């Protein structure tokens with residue numbers, strides 16, 4: 001269902017309708033794993049049609065279906081598959097569209113779990129993996145091969161906020177006959193119109209901005225109906241990493257306010273980022289909404305909302321580590337914790353040498369490319385929905 005209503009309307013109404021049985025205005029939570037059908041039905045995943053009645057919750061469930069329609073509408077896509085987590089969404093893409101002997105290009109910097117999956121599991125299954133800095137489309141042009149089936153990007157990339165020009169890499173990917181997937185978790189569906197820019201598979205960790213309240217794990221993949229059907233059969237029905245109805249219900253409730261929250265995340269982050277830039281202990285601030293971001297022009301062109309994710313440096317790795325300890329002791333309101341996109345502000349120290357050696361395993365020019373953004377380490381700050389002056393006051397307590 002493509003819909004031309006505005007995002008605030010879609011976030012609230014897409015996928016929903018009053019319950020025909022009760023008139024309930026809010027979407028009911030259907031905790032049912034199986035469904036009584038009124039005609040004998042096939043039991044193979046391949047019997048699944050677009051008009052099939054609900055049969056078994058691994059195929060689909062009314063509450064999960066409501067959530068999937070909402071996210072498809074927000075992503076500007078035909079359809080969506082909801083998964084148990086963001087990682088389940090990433091692995092669904094890799095394990096549905098790649099086979100032994102295929103080649104995949106994966107962003108050389110990515111969410112750490114995706115980075116490790118691409119470096120450890122895919123090669124073990126006979127899939128050729130090229131790790132490429134996709135922020136320069138020429139690097140992708142050089143990496144594509146006749147057997148390239150998939151290009152997996154992430155923009156802004158976790159944790160350094162480096163951007164990738166999605167239209168440019170979509171054109172190259174499609175010329176090569178491959179599919180483009182993009183992890184849009186940092187941007188959320190509000191941050192960029194990934195489907196309109198040519199992305200075939202738009203992936204989110206719904207644990208982050210979409211859910212927005214830090215209380216449920218989930219993931220989503222949006223795209224054309226035929227691609228999502230393929231994902232539902234393989235990754236959903238056969239691999240089984242589907243979203244539970246309870247989490248779909250919780251995350252859908254969060255998603256209803258996503259457009260409003262993203263505006264507040266953006267304006268709060270801009271205020272905090274500007275303050276960080278003036279702080280004497282801070283040596284570098286990376287935020288796509290600031291003119292000092294190395295790809296500010298691309299951010300202005302591609303992003304509709306610069307989100308709430310900031311990375312900042314404070315000098316050497318030792319200084320960063322010491323400040324992380326001070327934060328754990330002194331922060332009063334901002335939580336020193338991983339994850340992001342919640343209503344609560346979260347901060348975490350990420351040391352470059354450790355990340356390059358563990359998750360990313362980059363050397364030479366690619367390691368330098370990472371250091372060009374991260375230096376010896378960054379604090380990844382997810383600016384929450386508290387009053388910006390309170391976030392600034394709390395960070396100021398730790399930064400001195």
Ligand SMILES: *Cc1c(COP(=O)(O)O)cnc(C)c1O
Nearest residue numbers: 085086087111158185205207218
């Ligand atoms: C958190 C995150 C993931 C993984 O999502 P989970 O829901 O934790 O499995 C993937 N990509 C990005 C960019 C993330 O921030």
